[in-house]
Amino acid sequence: MMDLGPPLLSVQGMTKFYGRLVGCRDVGFDLWPGEVLCVVGESGSGKTTLLNCLNGGLEPTSGSIKYETRHEGTVEITTLSEAKRRFLSRTDWGIVYQNPRDGLRMRVSAGANIGERLMAVGARHYGNIRSEAATWLRNIEIDEDRIDDPPSTFSGGMQQRLQIARNLVTKPRLVFMDEPTGGLDVSVQARLLDLLRGLVTELDIAAIIVTHDLAVARLLGHRLMVMQGGRVVESGLTDQVLDDPHHPHTQLLVSAILTP
Amino acid sequence: MSREKMIEAADLAKTFRLHNQGGIELPVFNGIELRVQGGECVVLFGPSGSGKSTLLRSIYGNYKPTAGSIKIRHEGKWIDIVTAPPQAILRVRKTTMGYVSQFLRVIPRVPTLDVVSEPLRAIGVEAEEAKDKARDLLTRLNVPEHLWHVAPATFSGGEQQRVNIARGFIFDYPILLLDEPTASLDEENQEAVLGLIFEARDRGAALVGIFHDPGVRKAIGSRHFEMPYSEVA
Amino acid sequence: MGDGTQVRGYNFAYLDEGTKRSIRRIILKAIAIPGYQVPFGSREMPLPYGWGTGGIQVTASILGPDDVLKVIDQGADDTTNAVSIRRFFSRTANISTTERTTEATIIQTRHRVPETPLHEDQILVYQVPIPEPLRWLEPRETETRKMHALEEYGVMHVKLYEDIAHYGHIATAYNYPALVNRRHVMATSPIPKFDNPKIDRIPALQIFGAGREKRIYAIPPYTEVKSLDFEDHPFSIETWDQCCAMCGDTESYLDEVITDDEGTRMFVCSDTDHCRRRRDDGHAGPGEPGEDAPGDDNGGAGKGLPG
Numbered sequence: 001m002m003d004l005g006p007p008l009l010s011v012q013g014m015t016k017f018y019g020r021l022v023g024c025r026d027v028g029f030d031l032w033p034g035e036v037l038c039v040v041g042e043s044g045s046g047k048t049t050l051l052n053c054l055n056g057g058l059e060p061t062s063g064s065i066k067y068e069t070r071h072e073g074t075v076e077i078t079t080l081s082e083a084k085r086r087f088l089s090r091t092d093w094g095i096v097y098q099n100p101r102d103g104l105r106m107r108v109s110a111g112a113n114i115g116e117r118l119m120a121v122g123a124r125h126y127g128n129i130r131s132e133a134a135t136w137l138r139n140i141e142i143d144e145d146r147i148d149d150p151p152s153t154f155s156g157g158m159q160q161r162l163q164i165a166r167n168l169v170t171k172p173r174l175v176f177m178d179e180p181t182g183g184l185d186v187s188v189q190a191r192l193l194d195l196l197r198g199l200v201t202e203l204d205i206a207a208i209i210v211t212h213d214l215a216v217a218r219l220l221g222h223r224l225m226v227m228q229g230g231r232v233v234e235s236g237l238t239d240q241v242l243d244d245p246h247h248p249h250t251q252l253l254v255s256a257i258l259t260p
Numbered sequence: 261m262s263r264e265k266m267i268e269a270a271d272l273a274k275t276f277r278l279h280n281q282g283g284i285e286l287p288v289f290n291g292i293e294l295r296v297q298g299g300e301c302v303v304l305f306g307p308s309g310s311g312k313s314t315l316l317r318s319i320y321g322n323y324k325p326t327a328g329s330i331k332i333r334h335e336g337k338w339i340d341i342v343t344a345p346p347q348a349i350l351r352v353r354k355t356t357m358g359y360v361s362q363f364l365r366v367i368p369r370v371p372t373l374d375v376v377s378e379p380l381r382a383i384g385v386e387a388e389e390a391k392d393k394a395r396d397l398l399t400r401l402n403v404p405e406h407l408w409h410v411a412p413a414t415f416s417g418g419e420q421q422r423v424n425i426a427r428g429f430i431f432d433y434p435i436l437l438l439d440e441p442t443a444s445l446d447e448e449n450q451e452a453v454l455g456l457i458f459e460a461r462d463r464g465a466a467l468v469g470i471f472h473d474p475g476v477r478k479a480i481g482s483r484h485f486e487m488p489y490s491e492v493a
Numbered sequence: 494m495g496d497g498t499q500v501r502g503y504n505f506a507y508l509d510e511g512t513k514r515s516i517r518r519i520i521l522k523a524i525a526i527p528g529y530q531v532p533f534g535s536r537e538m539p540l541p542y543g544w545g546t547g548g549i550q551v552t553a554s555i556l557g558p559d560d561v562l563k564v565i566d567q568g569a570d571d572t573t574n575a576v577s578i579r580r581f582f583s584r585t586a587n588i589s590t591t592e593r594t595t596e597a598t599i600i601q602t603r604h605r606v607p608e609t610p611l612h613e614d615q616i617l618v619y620q621v622p623i624p625e626p627l628r629w630l631e632p633r634e635t636e637t638r639k640m641h642a643l644e645e646y647g648v649m650h651v652k653l654y655e656d657i658a659h660y661g662h663i664a665t666a667y668n669y670p671a672l673v674n675r676r677h678v679m680a681t682s683p684i685p686k687f688d689n690p691k692i693d694r695i696p697a698l699q700i701f702g703a704g705r706e707k708r709i710y711a712i713p714p715y716t717e718v719k720s721l722d723f724e725d726h727p728f729s730i731e732t733w734d735q736c737c738a739m740c741g742d743t744e745s746y747l748d749e750v751i752t753d754d755e756g757t758r759m760f761v762c763s764d765t766d767h768c769r770r771r772r773d774d775g776h777a778g779p780g781e782p783g784e785d786a787p788g789d790d791n792g793g794a795g796k797g798l799p800g
Contacts, residue, residue, distance in 0.1 A: 120647025
């Protein structure tokens with residue numbers, strides 16, 4: 001078999017209880033550099049809980065998350081000091097929230113929103129930060145003239161694109177996204193998906209994308225994990241899982257899609 | 261390319277089980293033995309429902325067989341598509357095995373030229389070089405130039421089909437799976453597609469295809485593979 | 494010592510000894526970790542929050558019978574707040590007070606750092622309204638503490654970036670953020686950025702007290718205080734194109750004063766002690782507008798401000 005090298009992220013036995021309620025249970029998978037993993041399932045299936053356990057937003061009840069860092073070898077995320085975890089999450093990771101308001105600073109300009117991570121890792125040249133911000137605005141198809149406007153004056157689709165730029169500006173190796181197209185009009189969704197697909201490929205970013213939209217998964221995901229009741233019920237190559245689903249729940253999800 | 265064995269399927273079986281329809285089982289085929297070497301074009305032959313498409317999709321890793329193995333020669337090594345991890349299958353698809361169907365899966369907003377050149381871009385070919393090759397293929401397949409910079413979502417069925425064929429032939433895959441690529445094309449375009457298929461065969465690619473048109477079958481097939489009889493079909 | 498009229502019924506310097514001791518321990522910790530905001534049990538004082546309760550508690554805790562206290566507000570010794578705080582301590586501690594920077598051992602201040610350089614035997618006590626430099630951006634105290642602990646200071650530059658983006662230069666004119674001892678970002682609240690260079694590596698100890706926010710922080714003597722900036726927009730201080738109308742100084746921080754109902758303006762030193770000392774030394778400015786200039790020691794009095 002071919003050598004895939006070490007995985008970027010290796011998750012084992014990830015379990016989260018909310019009191020007696022199960023958030024997610026015994027989830028395990030490996031993610032390789034540049035790989036996009038989509039997690040699908042109905043509301044309450046545990047996919048967002050899983051995402052938050054992985055990105056440090058929630059403390060898992062048990063389980064292990066090993067991450068291959070750029071310079072310090074493999075680290076165990078669940079026992080990593082908060083300082084190092086936060087440093088990772090603003091340099092090597094990106095987190096894109098469903099609601100852009102959760103991921104943007106709504107009262108500072110678009111340029112500053114993009115520049116913040118650069119400044120956080122030590123960029124101290126205003127001109128360079130600003131031109132990098134302008135480049136990213138072009139990347140996400142927002143008029144450069146809007147660089148000094150706050151995101152509160154942007155449409156939902158623009159805000160979501162800005163949130164993505166803000167995360168990708170430091171060229172992270174792993175991005176977590178929670179329903180990135182949720183709450184957007186279908187036409188706006190298409191534009192965002194196209195953009196995401198291009199950026200993820202171009203920058204060779206690994207991503208874990210939680211979505212309930214199987215079309216999003218098919219378009220973006222190399223691999224797919226289907227969750228139900230907190231557990232992963234089926235996983236594999238995206239088109240294989242969608243075109244030849246084996247688990248009853250996956251078959252139900254796939255058969256429930258309306259094809260226009 | 262030498263006439264090496266490229267595909268070796270052994271004791272292959274596929275049964276669909278529909279859990280939400282009372283768990284009924286639909287056996288499609290079993291006991292399939294198929295070997296394909298470089299430079300030959302194997303035409304799958306059998307009545308509708310005999311599992312030709314299912315076999316082709318299984319080889320591509322799109323369907324997961326119930327039993328057996330499908331070994332693919334990828335960069336000099338054998339990989340069993342049935343048991344390979346997704347990452348390995350994706351790599352095989354990137355540089356070893358292409359799939360041409362008549363149905364284009366339209367990606368919103370991506371212009372035709374980018375749709376066609378994408379497989380080359382994905383393996384690191386420069387944008388201009390990739391687009392040059394895409395332009396050649398689109399010209400050969402008679403896709404009008406004014407459509408190249410438009411996303412194919414609004415194209416006619418025939419135009420979408422030819423865009424998809426161009427995409428399938430953009431890279432010289434050592435293995436090509438062809439799922440009725442010539443169906444419903446007019447004679448001129450059918451000739452163009454046949455030309456591409458012959459070129460692929462002559463450069464030593466291993467081809468497996470489904471062709472309904474008896475004339476095309478005859479023109480193309482170095483060998484026919486009869487789908488085994490299944491009780492259900 | 495003062496004039497022997499300490500009011501009865503109160504401990505020396507108003508606060509009881511236990512309280513003062515606990516505040517001194519807090520101050521020691523603040524000195525040990527320059528720029529770090531140490532929480533303390535701020536007491537109710539006989540004046541409202543916002544009138545300098547933090548500074549007063551610090552002063553009360555470090556005051557000894559032999560200390561000489563100077564209090565300035567907006568650079569002046571004769572404003573209401575300065576006068577009442579000075580009287581508060583001369584009555585509750587019976588200590589000597591002064592308006593002269595050179596004579597004081599403790600200087601409690603709001604808004605300014607004296608123009609006269611301080612020495613090792615002096616302590617500068619600041620009254621601080623908002624000690625948290627990250628507060629503009631992050632309302633949660635738990636989060637700002639974490640940001641300090643982990644040195645997550647990128648957002649401070651976001652603020653400066655916004656200034657340049659909107660005004661073409663860093664428009665923050667007071668409470669200009671600075672990095673203390675290369676570790677903690679500190680609010681210089683509420684001194685003008687003009688004074689930032691005057692708190693960098695100076696011989697005097699500086700203690701900041703925020704009564705309402707219950708925080709004390711400090712800059713030990715000779716500690717580096719670096720104002721945040723960008724490589725292509727370096728930190729700079731205000732300049733005026735005129736001198737002090739009264740003493741002719743071109744180097745000090747000037748206040749604009751409206752002198753009549755017609756809106757006639759003049760610029761005078763904000764540091765009243767500094768201005769008086771220069772005049773005592775024979776310096777003079779161009780005088781009030783309309784007056785004949787009594788003389789000009791630098792030979793080049795500025796014209797009025799444009800507009």
